[in-house]
Amino acid sequence: MSKQTYVPILLKLFRQFGYEGVTLSKISQETGLGKASLYHHFPRGKAEMAETALNYVNNLLETRILEILKREDPPIAKFQDMFAAISNFFNEGQSSCLWSVLVMQQSSDDLFHEQIKWAFCLWIDAISEVLIDGGVDQKMARERAEDAMISLQGALILSHGLKDTAPFKRVMERLPHQLCQGLE
Template sequence: MSKDKEQVIIELLKVFRQYGYEGTTLTRLSQATGLGKASLYHHFPKGKEEMAQAVLNYLDNWMETNIFATLRSHDQPIERIQAMTQKVNELYNGGEHACLLAVLSLESKLFAEEIQNALNCWIRSLAQVLIDAGFEEKLAHQKAEDAILQIQGSLVLVRGLGNTAPFQRVLQRLPEELLRI
Protein backbone atom coordinates (compact mmCIF):
# COMPACT_ATOMS: atom_id res chain seq x y z
CA MET A 1 0.00 0.00 0.00
CA SER A 2 1.64 3.21 -1.11
CA LYS A 3 -0.23 5.21 1.49
CA ASP A 4 0.37 4.61 5.16
CA LYS A 5 -2.22 2.02 6.28
CA GLU A 6 -3.35 4.24 9.16
CA GLN A 7 -4.00 7.10 6.72
CA VAL A 8 -6.04 4.76 4.50
CA ILE A 9 -8.10 3.68 7.51
CA ILE A 10 -8.70 7.34 8.46
CA GLU A 11 -9.99 7.96 4.93
CA LEU A 12 -12.21 4.89 5.18
CA LEU A 13 -13.51 6.17 8.52
CA LYS A 14 -14.65 9.41 6.89
CA VAL A 15 -16.66 7.51 4.29
CA PHE A 16 -18.31 5.16 6.79
CA ARG A 17 -19.18 8.14 9.03
CA GLN A 18 -20.79 9.98 6.16
CA TYR A 19 -22.60 7.16 4.38
CA GLY A 20 -22.98 4.42 7.00
CA TYR A 21 -22.28 0.80 6.23
CA GLU A 22 -25.05 0.28 3.69
CA GLY A 23 -24.39 3.54 1.83
CA THR A 24 -20.66 3.01 1.63
CA THR A 25 -19.70 1.63 -1.75
CA LEU A 26 -16.39 0.35 -3.02
CA THR A 27 -16.39 3.25 -5.48
CA ARG A 28 -16.69 5.77 -2.63
CA LEU A 29 -13.98 3.98 -0.65
CA SER A 30 -11.70 3.92 -3.68
CA GLN A 31 -12.25 7.61 -4.37
CA ALA A 32 -11.65 8.57 -0.74
CA THR A 33 -8.43 6.59 -0.42
CA GLY A 34 -7.10 7.14 -3.91
CA LEU A 35 -6.61 3.38 -4.20
CA GLY A 36 -8.10 1.27 -6.94
CA LYS A 37 -10.70 -1.32 -6.08
CA ALA A 38 -8.20 -4.11 -6.72
CA SER A 39 -5.73 -2.48 -4.27
CA LEU A 40 -8.44 -2.20 -1.64
CA TYR A 41 -9.30 -5.88 -2.04
CA HIS A 42 -5.63 -6.78 -1.94
CA HIS A 43 -5.28 -5.16 1.48
CA PHE A 44 -8.78 -6.01 2.70
CA PRO A 45 -9.59 -9.40 1.07
CA LYS A 46 -12.98 -9.67 2.81
CA GLY A 47 -14.04 -6.36 1.26
CA LYS A 48 -16.21 -3.74 2.87
CA GLU A 49 -16.84 -5.72 6.05
CA GLU A 50 -13.10 -6.05 6.71
CA MET A 51 -12.60 -2.36 5.96
CA ALA A 52 -15.35 -1.42 8.42
CA GLN A 53 -13.80 -3.74 11.00
CA ALA A 54 -10.40 -2.06 10.49
CA VAL A 55 -12.07 1.32 10.99
CA LEU A 56 -13.77 0.13 14.18
CA ASN A 57 -10.46 -1.29 15.45
CA TYR A 58 -8.76 2.03 14.71
CA LEU A 59 -11.50 3.94 16.52
CA ASP A 60 -11.37 1.54 19.46
CA ASN A 61 -7.60 2.05 19.79
CA TRP A 62 -8.00 5.81 19.47
CA MET A 63 -10.66 5.88 22.18
CA GLU A 64 -8.57 3.64 24.46
CA THR A 65 -5.51 5.87 24.10
CA ASN A 66 -7.22 9.25 24.12
CA ILE A 67 -10.40 8.87 26.16
CA PHE A 68 -10.35 5.77 28.36
CA ALA A 69 -6.70 6.14 29.42
CA THR A 70 -7.36 9.80 30.22
CA LEU A 71 -10.27 8.81 32.42
CA ARG A 72 -8.08 6.23 34.19
CA SER A 73 -5.28 8.71 34.91
CA HIS A 74 -4.42 9.79 38.45
CA ASP A 75 -5.48 13.40 37.94
CA GLN A 76 -8.33 14.92 39.88
CA PRO A 77 -11.79 13.85 38.66
CA ILE A 78 -12.62 17.29 37.22
CA GLU A 79 -9.35 17.30 35.26
CA ARG A 80 -10.00 13.82 33.89
CA ILE A 81 -13.50 14.73 32.75
CA GLN A 82 -12.28 17.99 31.22
CA ALA A 83 -9.56 16.09 29.36
CA MET A 84 -12.18 13.61 28.15
CA THR A 85 -14.40 16.38 26.81
CA GLN A 86 -11.44 17.91 24.97
CA LYS A 87 -10.70 14.56 23.32
CA VAL A 88 -14.38 14.01 22.52
CA ASN A 89 -14.41 17.45 20.90
CA GLU A 90 -11.37 16.41 18.86
CA LEU A 91 -12.89 13.05 17.90
CA TYR A 92 -16.04 14.70 16.56
CA ASN A 93 -14.28 17.76 15.14
CA GLY A 94 -16.24 20.19 17.26
CA GLY A 95 -19.47 18.36 16.52
CA GLU A 96 -19.07 18.37 12.74
CA HIS A 97 -18.38 14.63 12.48
CA ALA A 98 -21.03 12.03 13.11
CA CYS A 99 -20.38 9.26 15.60
CA LEU A 100 -19.37 6.13 13.70
CA LEU A 101 -20.72 3.92 16.49
CA ALA A 102 -24.14 5.55 16.20
CA VAL A 103 -24.17 5.45 12.41
CA LEU A 104 -23.26 1.77 12.28
CA SER A 105 -25.57 0.76 15.12
CA LEU A 106 -28.60 2.24 13.36
CA GLU A 107 -28.36 0.17 10.23
CA SER A 108 -26.44 -3.01 10.81
CA LYS A 109 -26.08 -5.70 13.45
CA LEU A 110 -22.73 -6.78 11.97
CA PHE A 111 -20.76 -4.82 14.53
CA ALA A 112 -23.20 -4.81 17.43
CA GLU A 113 -20.79 -6.48 19.85
CA GLU A 114 -17.92 -4.08 19.08
CA ILE A 115 -20.21 -1.07 19.40
CA GLN A 116 -21.67 -2.33 22.68
CA ASN A 117 -18.19 -3.01 24.06
CA ALA A 118 -16.94 0.47 23.14
CA LEU A 119 -19.93 2.21 24.72
CA ASN A 120 -19.78 0.03 27.85
CA CYS A 121 -16.07 0.70 28.26
CA TRP A 122 -16.70 4.45 27.97
CA ILE A 123 -19.50 4.29 30.52
CA ARG A 124 -17.44 2.15 32.94
CA SER A 125 -14.39 4.40 32.62
CA LEU A 126 -16.42 7.54 33.24
CA ALA A 127 -18.37 5.92 36.10
CA GLN A 128 -15.07 5.03 37.79
CA VAL A 129 -14.07 8.70 37.75
CA LEU A 130 -17.34 9.52 39.46
CA ILE A 131 -16.82 6.74 42.02
CA ASP A 132 -13.36 8.19 42.67
CA ALA A 133 -15.08 11.54 43.20
CA GLY A 134 -17.26 10.01 45.93
CA PHE A 135 -20.43 8.95 44.12
CA GLU A 136 -22.12 5.64 44.93
CA GLU A 137 -21.56 3.05 42.20
CA LYS A 138 -25.14 2.88 40.90
CA LEU A 139 -25.49 6.66 40.70
CA ALA A 140 -22.04 6.99 39.10
CA HIS A 141 -23.05 4.49 36.43
CA GLN A 142 -26.35 6.31 35.76
CA LYS A 143 -24.59 9.67 35.54
CA ALA A 144 -22.02 8.19 33.12
CA GLU A 145 -24.78 6.76 30.93
CA ASP A 146 -26.55 10.13 30.96
CA ALA A 147 -23.32 11.87 29.94
CA ILE A 148 -22.83 9.58 26.94
CA LEU A 149 -26.50 10.05 26.09
CA GLN A 150 -26.04 13.83 26.14
CA ILE A 151 -22.95 13.64 23.93
CA GLN A 152 -24.56 11.27 21.44
CA GLY A 153 -27.90 13.09 21.49
CA SER A 154 -26.22 16.41 20.85
CA LEU A 155 -24.44 14.90 17.83
CA VAL A 156 -27.81 13.81 16.42
CA LEU A 157 -29.20 17.28 17.02
CA VAL A 158 -26.18 18.88 15.34
CA ARG A 159 -26.76 16.78 12.23
CA GLY A 160 -30.45 17.63 12.16
CA LEU A 161 -30.01 21.34 12.76
CA GLY A 162 -26.72 21.88 10.96
CA ASN A 163 -25.43 23.76 14.01
CA THR A 164 -22.68 22.57 16.37
CA ALA A 165 -23.77 24.80 19.28
CA PRO A 166 -25.71 22.03 21.13
CA PHE A 167 -22.66 19.75 21.08
CA GLN A 168 -20.37 22.51 22.31
CA ARG A 169 -22.83 23.39 25.09
CA VAL A 170 -22.97 19.78 26.28
CA LEU A 171 -19.19 19.46 26.39
CA GLN A 172 -18.79 22.77 28.17
CA ARG A 173 -21.32 21.92 30.90
CA LEU A 174 -20.50 18.24 31.29
CA PRO A 175 -17.54 18.32 33.75
CA GLU A 176 -19.30 20.40 36.41
CA GLU A 177 -22.69 18.78 35.76
CA LEU A 178 -21.28 15.28 36.26
CA LEU A 179 -19.64 16.18 39.55
CA ARG A 180 -22.68 18.02 40.93
CA ILE A 181 -24.35 16.11 43.75
Protein backbone atom coordinates in the same frame (compact mmCIF):
# COMPACT_ATOMS: atom_id res chain seq x y z
CA MET B 1 1.30 1.67 1.23
CA SER B 2 -0.12 -0.25 4.18
CA LYS B 3 -3.83 -0.53 4.75
CA GLN B 4 -3.46 1.70 7.83
CA THR B 5 -2.80 4.58 5.42
CA TYR B 6 -6.42 4.38 4.29
CA VAL B 7 -8.06 4.21 7.72
CA PRO B 8 -8.73 7.98 8.06
CA ILE B 9 -10.43 7.95 4.65
CA LEU B 10 -12.49 4.90 5.56
CA LEU B 11 -13.45 6.46 8.88
CA LYS B 12 -14.59 9.63 7.13
CA LEU B 13 -16.63 7.68 4.57
CA PHE B 14 -18.34 5.35 7.05
CA ARG B 15 -19.10 8.27 9.38
CA GLN B 16 -20.58 10.23 6.50
CA PHE B 17 -22.50 7.55 4.60
CA GLY B 18 -22.85 4.62 7.00
CA TYR B 19 -22.15 1.04 6.09
CA GLU B 20 -25.00 0.68 3.64
CA GLY B 21 -24.36 4.02 1.95
CA VAL B 22 -20.67 3.53 1.20
CA THR B 23 -20.02 1.82 -2.09
CA LEU B 24 -16.79 0.23 -3.22
CA SER B 25 -16.77 2.73 -6.07
CA LYS B 26 -16.87 5.61 -3.58
CA ILE B 27 -14.12 4.03 -1.47
CA SER B 28 -12.04 3.45 -4.60
CA GLN B 29 -12.53 7.05 -5.68
CA GLU B 30 -11.61 8.50 -2.27
CA THR B 31 -8.60 6.24 -1.63
CA GLY B 32 -7.31 6.28 -5.19
CA LEU B 33 -7.17 2.49 -5.15
CA GLY B 34 -8.75 0.27 -7.76
CA LYS B 35 -11.14 -2.40 -6.59
CA ALA B 36 -8.48 -5.10 -6.96
CA SER B 37 -6.13 -3.10 -4.74
CA LEU B 38 -8.89 -2.58 -2.18
CA TYR B 39 -9.42 -6.33 -2.00
CA HIS B 40 -5.67 -6.83 -1.71
CA HIS B 41 -5.62 -4.64 1.42
CA PHE B 42 -9.06 -5.76 2.68
CA PRO B 43 -9.72 -9.33 1.46
CA ARG B 44 -13.11 -9.49 3.21
CA GLY B 45 -14.25 -6.37 1.38
CA LYS B 46 -16.39 -3.62 2.81
CA ALA B 47 -17.02 -5.46 6.09
CA GLU B 48 -13.29 -5.57 6.78
CA MET B 49 -12.94 -1.91 5.84
CA ALA B 50 -15.66 -0.90 8.31
CA GLU B 51 -14.18 -3.20 10.96
CA THR B 52 -10.78 -1.56 10.44
CA ALA B 53 -12.30 1.91 10.90
CA LEU B 54 -14.18 0.70 13.98
CA ASN B 55 -11.02 -0.84 15.47
CA TYR B 56 -9.26 2.48 14.88
CA VAL B 57 -11.97 4.38 16.78
CA ASN B 58 -12.00 1.82 19.59
CA ASN B 59 -8.22 2.10 19.88
CA LEU B 60 -8.48 5.90 20.05
CA LEU B 61 -11.05 5.53 22.81
CA GLU B 62 -8.67 3.40 24.85
CA THR B 63 -5.44 5.28 24.17
CA ARG B 64 -6.57 8.90 23.98
CA ILE B 65 -9.85 9.21 25.82
CA LEU B 66 -9.87 6.65 28.61
CA GLU B 67 -6.22 7.19 29.49
CA ILE B 68 -7.20 10.69 30.56
CA LEU B 69 -9.52 9.20 33.19
CA LYS B 70 -6.65 7.21 34.73
CA ARG B 71 -4.66 10.32 35.64
CA GLU B 72 -4.19 11.42 39.23
CA ASP B 73 -6.10 14.65 38.59
CA PRO B 74 -9.33 15.72 40.30
CA PRO B 75 -12.46 14.28 38.61
CA ILE B 76 -13.48 17.65 37.14
CA ALA B 77 -10.08 18.06 35.47
CA LYS B 78 -10.23 14.52 34.09
CA PHE B 79 -13.69 15.07 32.63
CA GLN B 80 -12.83 18.51 31.23
CA ASP B 81 -9.77 17.07 29.48
CA MET B 82 -11.72 14.04 28.27
CA PHE B 83 -14.50 16.14 26.77
CA ALA B 84 -11.95 18.48 25.18
CA ALA B 85 -10.37 15.43 23.50
CA ILE B 86 -13.83 14.24 22.43
CA SER B 87 -14.61 17.67 20.97
CA ASN B 88 -11.40 17.50 19.02
CA PHE B 89 -12.13 13.97 17.77
CA PHE B 90 -15.62 14.96 16.61
CA ASN B 91 -14.27 18.15 15.04
CA GLU B 92 -16.25 20.34 17.46
CA GLY B 93 -19.44 18.44 16.58
CA GLN B 94 -19.04 18.46 12.81
CA SER B 95 -18.15 14.76 12.51
CA SER B 96 -20.55 11.92 13.20
CA CYS B 97 -19.96 9.12 15.65
CA LEU B 98 -19.05 5.93 13.79
CA TRP B 99 -20.61 3.79 16.53
CA SER B 100 -23.98 5.50 16.27
CA VAL B 101 -23.95 5.47 12.48
CA LEU B 102 -23.19 1.74 12.38
CA VAL B 103 -25.53 0.74 15.19
CA MET B 104 -28.49 2.56 13.62
CA GLN B 105 -28.30 0.48 10.43
CA GLN B 106 -29.55 -3.07 10.91
CA SER B 107 -27.08 -4.68 8.53
CA SER B 108 -24.04 -3.07 10.12
CA ASP B 109 -25.42 -3.45 13.66
CA ASP B 110 -25.63 -7.20 13.04
CA LEU B 111 -21.98 -7.20 11.94
CA PHE B 112 -20.49 -4.87 14.56
CA HIS B 113 -22.84 -4.88 17.54
CA GLU B 114 -20.46 -6.64 19.92
CA GLN B 115 -17.57 -4.25 19.15
CA ILE B 116 -19.81 -1.22 19.59
CA LYS B 117 -21.38 -2.55 22.79
CA TRP B 118 -17.89 -3.29 24.16
CA ALA B 119 -16.72 0.28 23.45
CA PHE B 120 -19.76 1.91 25.04
CA CYS B 121 -19.54 -0.34 28.10
CA LEU B 122 -15.82 0.32 28.46
CA TRP B 123 -16.40 4.06 28.35
CA ILE B 124 -19.37 3.99 30.72
CA ASP B 125 -17.41 1.83 33.16
CA ALA B 126 -14.40 4.19 33.04
CA ILE B 127 -16.56 7.24 33.77
CA SER B 128 -18.36 5.34 36.54
CA GLU B 129 -15.06 4.41 38.19
CA VAL B 130 -13.99 8.05 38.37
CA LEU B 131 -17.31 8.96 39.95
CA ILE B 132 -17.22 6.07 42.43
CA ASP B 133 -13.69 7.08 43.44
CA GLY B 134 -15.09 10.57 44.01
CA GLY B 135 -17.77 9.29 46.39
CA VAL B 136 -20.78 8.67 44.14
CA ASP B 137 -22.58 5.38 44.81
CA GLN B 138 -22.26 2.72 42.14
CA LYS B 139 -25.84 2.91 40.80
CA MET B 140 -25.78 6.71 40.52
CA ALA B 141 -22.31 6.64 38.94
CA ARG B 142 -23.52 4.22 36.27
CA GLU B 143 -26.60 6.34 35.57
CA ARG B 144 -24.54 9.53 35.26
CA ALA B 145 -22.11 7.81 32.90
CA GLU B 146 -24.96 6.50 30.75
CA ASP B 147 -26.59 9.95 30.78
CA ALA B 148 -23.28 11.45 29.62
CA MET B 149 -23.27 9.07 26.62
CA ILE B 150 -26.88 9.94 25.87
CA SER B 151 -26.06 13.66 26.01
CA LEU B 152 -22.98 13.27 23.84
CA GLN B 153 -24.74 11.23 21.16
CA GLY B 154 -27.83 13.43 21.26
CA ALA B 155 -25.73 16.58 20.93
CA LEU B 156 -23.98 15.14 17.88
CA ILE B 157 -27.28 14.22 16.24
CA LEU B 158 -28.92 17.56 17.03
CA SER B 159 -25.90 19.52 15.80
CA HIS B 160 -25.99 17.62 12.53
CA GLY B 161 -29.74 18.03 12.18
CA LEU B 162 -29.54 21.77 12.81
CA LYS B 163 -26.26 22.19 10.93
CA ASP B 164 -25.14 24.11 14.00
CA THR B 165 -22.39 22.90 16.35
CA ALA B 166 -23.46 25.17 19.22
CA PRO B 167 -25.53 22.45 20.97
CA PHE B 168 -22.59 20.03 20.85
CA LYS B 169 -20.17 22.63 22.20
CA ARG B 170 -22.58 23.57 24.98
CA VAL B 171 -23.02 19.94 26.05
CA MET B 172 -19.25 19.31 25.97
CA GLU B 173 -18.76 22.29 28.27
CA ARG B 174 -21.55 21.32 30.70
CA LEU B 175 -21.01 17.56 30.99
CA PRO B 176 -17.93 17.66 33.25
CA HIS B 177 -19.84 19.76 35.79
CA GLN B 178 -22.97 17.61 35.54
CA LEU B 179 -20.94 14.46 36.09
CA CYS B 180 -19.18 15.95 39.12
CA GLN B 181 -22.26 17.40 40.79
CA GLY B 182 -22.08 16.68 44.52
CA LEU B 183 -18.63 15.08 44.51
CA GLU B 184 -16.60 15.20 47.70
